[in-house]
Amino acid sequence: MTNGERSYFDPLILARLSNLYLKARWVVEGIMSGIHRSRSKGFSVEFEEHREYSPGDEIRRIDWKALGKFDRYFIKEYEDETNLRAYLLLDTSASMDYASNGVTKFDYGCILVASLAYLILKQQDAAGLVTFSNRIESFIPPKARRGYLMEILRALEGQRPAGETDVGQILLEIAGKMKRRGLVILVSDLLDEPDAILKGLRLFRFKGNDVIVFHLLDAAELDLPFDGNVLFEDMEETSLKVTADPQAIRKTYRKVVEEFVDHVRKECRENSIDYQLLPTSTPLDHALVSYLGWRG
Amino acid sequence: MSFFFLHPLYLLALAATAIPLLIHLLNRRKVKRIRFPAVRFVLLSQRRISRSYRLRHWILLALRTFAVFLLVLLLAHPIFRTGAGLFAGGGPLSAVILLDNSLSMKWSGGSEGFKQAKDAARLLISSLNDGDRAAVVPTNRFDKSPIRLKGEKEILSRDAEAVQVSAGTADFSAALARAYELLREPAAQREIWLLTDMALTGWENFTIAALGQHDPLIPLKILRIGGKEEPLNATLKEVKMRGHGVGVGLPIHLEASVVNFGDREIKDLLVQLYIDERNREQKLISVPPKAEVGVGFVLQLARPGEHQGYVALKKDGLAGNPISYFTLQAQDKLRVLVVDGDPQTALVQSETFFLARALNPAGERDSSLFLPTVIIPEGMGSVALDAYQVVVLCNVSAVPDAFLARLREYLHKGGGLLLFLGDRVETENYNARLFDSSPPVLPARIREKRTISEAAAEKIEGVETAHPALQLFADERLRDSLQSAKVHGYFRTDRAGGSTLLSLAGGAPLLVEKKGGPGRVLFFTTAADRDWSDLPLKTAYLPLLQSLVSYVAGGKRGAMDPGVIVGNPKTFTLPPSYVGKSLQVIKPDRKERGIIFAAAGEKASAAFQENDLAGVYRLSPASADIGGAAQMYPVNSPFLESRLEAIGEQELKRKLEPIRAEILDREALEKGGTRTDLSLPLLFLLIATLASEGWLAQRF
Structure with missing residues (x-):
């Protein structure tokens, strides 16, 4: 990938774009120009090729016209027809409003969700959106309709990060609302009790959903790059304050964060959940490639 | 074993050890607020490291404080010393060795004190390293030649060897001032060594204020000479003469005061009196501990003029100055012509009865310095005045012309006249012959006679005790006696021409001196x-008459001179003809020093400063033409210099504050000891501390 192509996915550049649609398109078109179509075959309206019948193939897929013409049984193969229902879950709690490098986790999450929605709908799949803090802020059920993207984008643009996080509880709540199984993509900083979060994610899996977790963290949250004596005030729970010397605790802090991430990653792996840690400095194609990897 | 700093002023920077703590406190106060989403992770980290973090934090703070402390110590340049710690390490040294050569050093340390001090000085000199410089300065020094710091050990040793015990008290102020002056030049190390017996007397006179400019940062090391022995410690405090005047053939009563400074009684102490190098008398005495005993001697001198003498103590093992010098100036008898203007057959009623007995109470030739001859006025015409030093006229009615001419000539030659008036005096005759004629003899014109009842008599009130003739009456008891006298008859006088020495309560002059002319005239009204x-x-009455007669005779009264104390100047006052002239002073060691006389009022005066030896000093060439002034004088050591009692260490240190004084025993010097410069070990320690601090800081 060239430097010019990289700029498609630079969060800082993307953040300067005013329109979320443009941002999503920018990202998706950028990535799609570098990959081929899906090779998975399935029910689709577009014919692709014939192949000779072999026992076990469905009778209804035999091309009777070809039988008359060639006196041999051929099976018609079409380009894969998708029936994916994707739920895009975006954390909009106050902690998502943090940015140490110009792009808040919320902005990053919005672009990511928009890009995913664009991509999903472009592939004829159904995409829906759920934004939440400690309650569900908006719920747009997944549909594969043309123009549905704009509805999702409008919902995203109308959101501002606020309130506390209660990811675990919200996941349980959303799982209850889902009528059909599909793909659940959670975009959050997961700054909540990890066991509660994992409990919610397991429920999704239990109901037969596929789950992808995009764990957004700011670089400062990973490294704690501050100096001097600092009074840390929590962005959600205002009563939570602590004075610390970042220089003195940095090493331990990194270890704590690493342990947290490792714990979540391990639990996800054990529950067949795709987990992707995304520092907000990470180009967005990483996330999309990760999604496409799953989809492919 | 001790520890000191070459540059202790830097120790003030120890306050900087508080800087790490202050920075810590300031940082704690300067808190930056940050809104942060992952505070729970911060909190968790904080909890996890809390104990070890705090421990490391305090260790870090301690290391930083310790590093500053070490840096300050390094700047102050610490030296560790064992024993006396001679000069080694710490860079080139400038040292001044003050050698106490006061008289007490002669007896300190079992009479070995001064030798021990010199040995110590030699040891110090031999311990000097290349590049070091030193000077040997005696505490008692009359030599005005400059002293400088030298690096040549041989010369320094010779300087130390040349110092002799003086006869006086140590002048520590001057010696220390000289040492500080010598050490004014910068040097890596500067030290003053004082080798002394710490005798109390020298330090009693010392005050830090008298020292003047000094540098308290220069260490002063006092090496105590002498041991704990307690010798018989006695001396002659003084030799006094009882009575007034020293006359030929008259008994002279001398009293020597012997002081025992020790705690033991001194028995069989031989006290000898020497006059003109001859032993005239000796006595054996016992002196109780811490006591003073007077020893009396009586002697007679056969010839007039100056005599030298001394009282000496003799006893084996006696520590202390055993000799006290004095001189005697024996006066031949003063011949006094007394003219009795109112002679009576009953002597007691005679005008001169009391006066003659005041001058010679016993009435015998060899019993008084004064030899009065009483005549009646008729004898005035034929008497040879030159045979008398003083003429006293008492109530003589008139002065014959022939006598007046001879009286004028007599006064012109320097004779003395004492005039008393009385009821027989013819005032017109006196005024015409003695006041109106030229030159006048009387200091004032005699006016009317005033007689009052005894009950209304006037007391004597004004007494001019500053006048040489009345100096005796500075004594309160004598003055009270004089002022208790009542006068009910006297002549009034004009005040012109004289100065009033005695006056009555009503203000009328009682005794008037005539000024001018070679002869002295005193006039009683x-x-x-x-x-x-x-x-x-x-x-x-008796001392008044004797004093007045002595005065008008020219002040020539025999006297004893106890002399001056070593180190004090002797002032000579001679007739004005000596102004600009030079005389030699021959010291007891036969060395001669010149003095030049300068005008001082109507006299010639010169002061001789170099009285550094005890003994008798003489003026040379001897001359009779010095107005009766003594041509020899004694110089004695201060008697307290014989007191071997030492000042306490704490007291001495207190007196020397703020100078850093360290008192060492002689043994410490002999044992030597070493001095170690702690700079390098401290530097290594500082580097190690900084490295530890850096390592620990990285761990945070």
Whole structure:
């Protein structure tokens, strides 16, 4: 990938774009120009090729016209027809409003969700959106309709990060609302009790959903790059304050964060959940490639 | 074993050890607020490291404080010393060795004190390293030649060897001032060594204020000479003469005061009196501990003039100055012509009865310095005045012309005249012959006679005790006696031409001196007997008459001179003809020093400063033409210099504050010891501390 192509996915550049649609398109078109179509075959309206019948193939897929013409049984193969229902879950709690490098986790999450929605709908799949803090802020059920993207984008643009996080509880709540199984993509900083979060994610899996977790963290949250004596005030729970010397605790802090991430990653792996840690400095194609990897 | 700093002023920077703590406190106060989403992770980290973090934090703070402390110590340049710690390490040294050569050093340490001090000085000199410089400065020094710091050990040793015990008290102020002056030049190390017996007397006179400019940062090391032995410690405090005047053939009563400074009684102490190098008398005495005993001697001198003498103590093992010098100036008898203007057949009623007895109380030739001859006025015409030093006229009615001419000539030659008036005096005759004629003899014109009742008599009030003739009456008891006398008859006088020495309560002059002319004239406005006053009955009458007669005779009274104390100047006052002239002073060691006389009022005066030896000093060439002044004088050591009692260490240190004084025993110097410069080990320690601090800081 060239430097010019990289700029498609630079969060800082993307953040300067005013329109979320443009941002999503920018990202998706950028990535799609570098990959081929899906090779998975399935029910689709577009014919692709014939192949000779072999026992076990469905009778209804035999091309009777070809039988008359060639006196041999051929099976018609079409380009894969998708029936994916994707739920895009975006954390909009106050902690998502943090940015140490110009792009808040919320902005990053919005672009990511928009890009995913664009991509999903472009592939004829159904995409829906759920934004939440400690309650569900908006719920747009997944549909594969043309123009549905704009509805999702409008919902995203109308959101501002606020309130506390209660990811675990919200996941349980959303799982209850889902009528059909599909793909659940959670975009959050997961700054909540990890066991509660994992409990919610397991429920999704239990109901037969596929789950992808995009764990957004700011670089400062990973490294704690501050100096001097600092009074840390929590962005959600205002009563939570602590004075610390970042220089003195940095090493331990990194270890704590690493342990947290490792714990979540391990639990996800054990529950067949795709987990992707995304520092907000990470180009967005990483996330999309990760999604496409799953989809492919 | 001790520890000191070459540059202790830097220790003030120890306050900087508080800087790490202050920075810590300031940082704690300067808190930056940050809104942060992952505070729970911060909190968790904080909890996890809390204990070890705090421990490391305090260790870090301690290391930083310790590093500053070490840095300050390094700047102050610490030296560790064992024993006396001679000069080694710490860079080139400038040292001044003050050698106490006061008289007490002669007896300190079992009479080995001064030798021990010199040995110590030699040891110090031999310990000097290349590049070091030193000077040997005696505490008692009359030599004005400059002293400088030298690096040549041989020369320094010779300097130390040349110092001799002086006869005086140590002048520590001057010696220390000289040492500080010598050490004014910068040097890596500067030290003053004082080798002394710490005798109390020298330090009693010392004050830090008298020292003047000094540098308290220069260490002063006092090496105590002498041991704990307690020798018989006695000396002669003084030799006094009882009575007034020293006359040929008259008994002279001398009293020597012997002081025992020790805690033991001194028995069989031989006290000898020497006059003109001859032993005239000796006595054996015992002196109780811490006591003073007077020893009396009586002697007679066969010839007039100056005599030298001394009292000596003799006893084996006696520590202390055993000799006290004095001189005696023996006066031949003063011949006094007394003219009795009112002679009576009953002597007691005679005008001169009291006066003659005041001058010679026993009435015998060899019993008084004064030899009065009483004549009646008729004898005035033929008497040879030159045979007398003083003429006293008492109530003489008139002065014959022939006598007046001879009297003028007599006064012109320097003779003395004492005039008493009385009821027989013809004032017109006196005024015409003695006042109106030229040159006048009387200091004032005699006016009317004033006689009052005894009940209304006037007391003597004004007494000019500053006048040489009345100096005796500075004594309160004598003055009281004089002022108790009542006068009920006297002549009024004009005040012009004289100065009033005695005056009555009403202000009328009683005794007037005529000024001008070679001869001295004193004029009493009352009578010499009891007719007009009760003065002859007073205790003061005898000393008054003797003093007045001595004065008008030219002040020539024999006297004893106890001399001056070593180190003090002797002032000579000679006739004005000596102004600009030079005389030699021969010291007891036969060395001669010149003095030049300068004008001082109507006299010639010179002061001789170099009285550094005890003994008798003489003026040379001897001359009779020095107005009766003594041509020899004694110089004695201060008697307290014989006191071997040492000042306490704490007391001495207190006196020397803020100078850093360290008191060492001689043994410490002999044992030597080493001095180690702690700079390098401290530097290594500082580097190690900084490295530890850096390592620990990285761990945070």
